[in-house]
Amino acid sequence: MLRRDYGEYRDAMRRMVNDVDPIALIKGGAPADEYDPEISELLKWRTVVTLERVHEVFQRAFEMPISDDDARRIAEGIGRVRENFGYAAGD
Template identity: 40%
Template sequence: MSRADRRASLKQAYGELYAEVSRLVREADPIRLIAIGAPDDEYDVEVSTILPRLHEATSASDVHRIVYEEFVRWFDADIAGPPEIYVAVSEEIWNTCQRSAEAPNREAPGDHHGGVR
């Protein structure tokens, strides 16, 4: 499955939750890529690997761990920066998941090993 197909599948599977988490991460802009002119979908790959892992989360702290791990995975620790810059967006994602009937206890169809970029 191509990256674009995987993202389309996740958008369909998670619906509004995908859009909301993508918006939250984009607005947080933890690596400051949007601020320097990156496209609005710059963090969609990271969102595509964060969402399937949210079923692991039982707290905002768990979401923080997941979000930070995925940013380190895609950008490495030096570029991702310190974990503290992900606290606020992780709390917002957790609150969004708590309000959503769709998550966090969902995996994307066919995703049992984490996403691929």
């Protein structure tokens, strides 16, 4: 069952990943939902998202690596957004 604030939660995830923009797609004019498949993949198992997992998801999706700094910012950002919305890994 989805919480009432799930849409806001997903929007916060989208803004966070778009701010990092690891492949520079948003900067290049891509739509705001460009990274939604990768966000869904990272949140799919509702577990703690690691730096390695972020690298894996983006490498598979775009066939190019992202920087460790961007991967770390995304992994840490997911943790912050979850905490801000009261979601814990497993929720």
